[in-house]
Amino acid sequence: MKIVLNGEAREVAASTLSDLLAECGFSGRVATAVNEDFISAVLRDHQVLQDGDRIEVVAPMQGG
Amino acid sequence: MKTFYGIDLPNPLMLGTAQYPSPAILEQAVRESGAGVATVSLRREGAGGTGQAFWQIVQDLGVLILPNTAGCHTVKEAVTTAHMAREVFDTKWIKLELIGHTDSLQPDVFQLVEAARVLTEDGFQVFPYTTEDLIVAERLLMAGCEILMPWGAPIGSGRGLNNEYALRAMRAEYPDVPLVIDAGIGLPSHAAHAMELGYDAVLLNTAVARAGDPVVMARAMMGAIQAGRLAHEADPIAARDMAEASTPVIGKAFLS
Numbered sequence: 001m002k003i004v005l006n007g008e009a010r011e012v013a014a015s016t017l018s019d020l021l022a023e024c025g026f027s028g029r030v031a032t033a034v035n036e037d038f039i040s041a042v043l044r045d046h047q048v049l050q051d052g053d054r055i056e057v058v059a060p061m062q063g064g
Numbered sequence: 065m066k067t068f069y070g071i072d073l074p075n076p077l078m079l080g081t082a083q084y085p086s087p088a089i090l091e092q093a094v095r096e097s098g099a100g101v102a103t104v105s106l107r108r109e110g111a112g113g114t115g116q117a118f119w120q121i122v123q124d125l126g127v128l129i130l131p132n133t134a135g136c137h138t139v140k141e142a143v144t145t146a147h148m149a150r151e152v153f154d155t156k157w158i159k160l161e162l163i164g165h166t167d168s169l170q171p172d173v174f175q176l177v178e179a180a181r182v183l184t185e186d187g188f189q190v191f192p193y194t195t196e197d198l199i200v201a202e203r204l205l206m207a208g209c210e211i212l213m214p215w216g217a218p219i220g221s222g223r224g225l226n227n228e229y230a231l232r233a234m235r236a237e238y239p240d241v242p243l244v245i246d247a248g249i250g251l252p253s254h255a256a257h258a259m260e261l262g263y264d265a266v267l268l269n270t271a272v273a274r275a276g277d278p279v280v281m282a283r284a285m286m287g288a289i290q291a292g293r294l295a296h297e298a299d300p301i302a303a304r305d306m307a308e309a310s311t312p313v314i315g316k317a318f319l320s
Contacts, residue, residue: 026109026113027113027116028115028116028119029115029116029119029152031106031147031148031149031151031152032148033144033148037144038144038147038148040147041151057108058106058108058115058148058152059107059109059113059115059116059118059119059152060104060106060115060118060122060152061104061105061106061107061114061118062080062082062083062104062105063081063082063103063104063106063131064080064103064105064132064134064219064269064270
């Protein structure tokens with residue numbers, strides 16, 4: 001399936017958002033959005049990915 | 065002493081965590097300043113989990129965390145970012161930034177009020193980055209904000225308090241609302257100025273992080289903030305246009 005992960009086109013095998021995080025090596029404190037909508041951690045198992053989905057994975061960063 | 069959504073700050077400095085020469089200098093600056101709050105953000109996670117390393121640093125600092133929505137230009141974007149921040153940082157606090165102008169980074173106050181309302185209704189405790197406009201301030205309070213954070217000057221400009229008159233008016237209008245000067249501070253004297261006006265805290269980043277010696281500047285900022293607060297509590301004299309002799313005239317010897 002083709003998706004866009006953090007702005008980059010990717011071909012992935014994962015079918016859910018949880019699977020995607022594992023497949024791409026994300027761990028620890030991250031938050032996710034699919035097609036600009038926040039998806040909480042407890043819903044990632046149920047978030048079935050569709051071809052063309054735009055996924056954002058963010059983490060703590062320096063800020064002012 | 066006012067509380068920030070029920071929390072007593074150990075001191076009135078909120079320090080940003082961006083732009084330091086190294087993580088070690090960031091840590092030292094926060095510790096030596098004694099800042100009670102550190103501001104943080106969310107960005108795309110990089111290869112190797114760079115965000116996780118930063119999260120460890122933040123945890124080790126042992127200060128309160130205030131995540132921001134820096135760089136957001138729409139209500140939708142800011143609200144989504146706030147939800148992500150609440151999950152990642154495990155806090156209801158959100159420093160709500162809605163940028164309306166690219167060059168000045170002036171807040172879009174119309175969208176700010178709407179986002180504040182949405183987030184407050186969803187249980188967030190909003191710290192709104194706003195202008196000194198009193199009508200906007202009133203709308204933010206009506207939207208559920210219990211704190212106001214007017215800018216001193218544009219973010220990163222280091223110009224100090226551009227509009228002292230309006231900031232003084234805001235303090236007078238809302239004596240019981242915690243007020244924080246957010247952005248524009250360049251020098252310790254600017255921070256002292258804010259506290260002398262009766263503001264409850266100062267939030268700054270660039271002035272410390274981009275100084276030649278951020279650790280020493282962090283200490284200088286805290287010293288100035290404490291001096292400014294003491295000065296306000298001491299009820300300073302009013303400025304005059306003409307001189308007024310401090311040494312008594314009565315009793316002076318006639319020697320001419």
